Amino acid sequence: MASFTVVVGDPESGTSYQLEAEGQDANRFLGKSIGEEVDGSAVGLDGYTVEITGGSDDAGRPLNGDVDGPNLEEVLMSGRQTGYKPRRGGERRRVTVRGGEVSDAVAQVNASITERGSADVEELLGEDDE
Numbered sequence: 001m002a003s004f005t006v007v008v009g010d011p012e013s014g015t016s017y018q019l020e021a022e023g024q025d026a027n028r029f030l031g032k033s034i035g036e037e038v039d040g041s042a043v044g045l046d047g048y049t050v051e052i053t054g055g056s057d058d059a060g061r062p063l064n065g066d067v068d069g070p071n072l073e074e075v076l077m078s079g080r081q082t083g084y085k086p087r088r089g090g091e092r093r094r095v096t097v098r099g100g101e102v103s104d105a106v107a108q109v110n111a112s113i114t115e116r117g118s119a120d121v122e123e124l125l126g127e128d129d130e
Helices: 121-125
Strands: 003-009 016-022 037-039 049-057 072-077 093-099 106-115
Touching (some): 016 121
Antiparallel strands (some): 003 016, 072 093
């Protein structure tokens, strides 16, 4: 069974929430690519819709939306991209990244809220300001 951490960012308040997705809830993310939307009830946000914005596997390699599928691939990168930041102009490097599709090798999925439900996020997650 797949299980991973889902980091959901709230663009209105600027806060992010680390939530766990296990079993059937995690299966809703499997096979989806960066940019696709998932029902928020998979992470406890009933009535919300979240968009997958990125992620990483258990070794820390990032998901790259330019690479198709869920497999590892070595990509020659020349400019600033997901997984590579050149130190000087014209520098190129071959970097190993994971494809932009979520699979069971993924340890963390990053997502952003796109459509809001009727209830507040803190209310749904049971978080109280103390």
